[in-house]
Amino acid sequence: MWNKTSAAKKLGIEYPILQGPFGGNLSSVKLVSTVSNLGGLGGYGAYTSTPHEISELFRQIKASTTKPYNINLWVSDSDAVDGTITDEHFNRVKQLFRPYFEEIDAELPVKPVPFKARFENQLEVILHEKPPVFSFVFGIPSQDVLEQCRRLGIITAGAATTLDEAIALDAAGVDMIIASGFEAGGHRPSFLASAESSVTGTFVLIQLIKEKVKAPVIAAGGIANGKGIAAAFKLGADAVQIGTAFLATDESNAPAIHREMLFSDAAKTTTLSRAFTGRLGRGIANRVTNEMLHQEINFLPFPLQSHFTSHLRKAAIEKQRWDLIYLWSGQIAPILKHRSASNLMKSLIGETNQYF
Template sequence: MWKRHSVCNQLNIDHPVIQAGMAGGVTTPALVSAVSNAGGLGNLGAGYMTPEAMVHTIKEIKQSTSRTFGVNVFVPQYPQSTAEEIAHANKWLEPYRSELGIELAPTPKQDTSIFEKQVEALMREQVPVVSFTFGVPPVEVINDLKKAGVVVIGTATTVEEAIINEEQGMDMVVAQGSEAGGHRGTFAGSFNQAMIGTMSLVPQVTDHVEIPVIASGGIMDGRGVKAALALGAQAAQLGTAFVTCQESGAKAQHKEAILNTKETDTVVTSVFSGKPARGIRNSFIEEMEKGAGGNLLAYPLQNMLTKEIRKEAASQNRPEYMSLWSGQSPRLSTSQSASSIVESIVSYVDSKAP
């Protein structure tokens, strides 16, 4: 019955349920393939991956599923920082490094060829669906992918951004509401002004674009997916719901934090990466928000500076220094399997419940 949704036809999936391509190790091959095998769309979050690691993981996914899956990549930006700015930013991180026994402060370096190499690899591997966060890629990239038969999906946090995605040739667009966990996809205009709740964002976006809209932000179960479809979306994308599931590669402390958190405990902060993202409030956020505000580097430089801190914090079991990304619906999180998440959604949406 859901085949009537054009996204299901276009993506060749059974159910309009998409697992968000979260970067940072959450989207294991087991998770991606479990979602795709259950009839949804699994997505590898390859934003931070080298092309080589990405290809390796894609091959693993292909061994576990013959169904459609996708890969999410980040449209790159190359901000400049002076040595002085880097020193300032590192100064604020010194107490955490000291606490965790990290000796060296890194000097952030950007490889400006990664995105191009990622795209080449995605074409070579014939990945069926590629989605983008943090902007719209160059039109040649979009055209090359589409010529190769790849379905391309963009991200928007406002009506204007959705229109840009459509105009630039994206096949579909994810409308990311303010409830969403992790990074805000905002790329045109102010982050603050683009904090639009999913209930408001989705119908306003669907009224202004012809391409299919995928709702995201706060959606955790069949109720949210059914609501998204009622609002005019053709599918729903879930992130946090899959972070805590069995196949997720999220750190144990991250899963535990979401499973034990209230809806009032998340906050949007730039202190981890230099770009606003929603996660569970902890000491690192609280302390850094107080002092470091004006001394953060731009994304992705700040992310490089905090990487070792986040990694060491996880291995030393100090969740107060980790980035615990979560949307605003943590009370709805569960530790079931990915396939049972998809199945319970399908069963609710197909039911006669309102």
């Protein structure tokens, strides 16, 4: 059977189908439990959560499912030196974005306070609560942390956007490697080279990694149906991670307009941009991403750019100006069919069965 892979066995799940762990408050306990209860691995992106919020998250997930699940964090959660930027840099960004704020009568934000990295404090909760699976992006935790995970029985999975990143994760002893192709929606989690230079496609990346790495490979990016799952497995993947298709379901915490746009003609055109967060990510192309091409040098470093544009986002939502809001989406969105996570999961399993 196609589902009896080494990854499925190690993860303790019936079907090697992982739900992408969305950050930015787009994940939900309901989606996690739905996927896990149907034999897959639900995932929750908690990189913006406080340690207290993560503790509460564990309580809610445990009350919703007895099956394995995944909690995801960002190893590197800031690109700002000392967590801040100069007044000159901030004023430059204000002038660049001023026309958008003025167009919708929104007040320009003040300079954000210095950002303090949260990863170490979040890790303490992970090690205390011991989730079945701990996945991470934008780097590799220290050897001490990985060893603690091994002792505690926590399975680790790290994201790689290049072969070199996969080799580094494997050398560190990470249990599984998520091959994150450039087709995927959301941030590009590159950590050894620039995200702009780390744009290998999923189905090439699977093959490259399988040639050099022994750890099970999880294919992520450009997969939304049984045909995609079968193709990934034929190329050597041991599991798949599906993001956009699950993000579009009613069980996700994405706003209604975001979910609706994923089923619209607008989703035919996605782009990679740093304009809204300061880190490169794929979403539905809009007016801002088009007009801000080649302005990357002027953007604030992550997450200060996110803080700045969050004010524009809030005002744009109130005015229903969707052309000023960046909605995460992978390139596969135009083939999406399911608005129910349960129906999507059952379809993925049924369709994949037809190919094996």
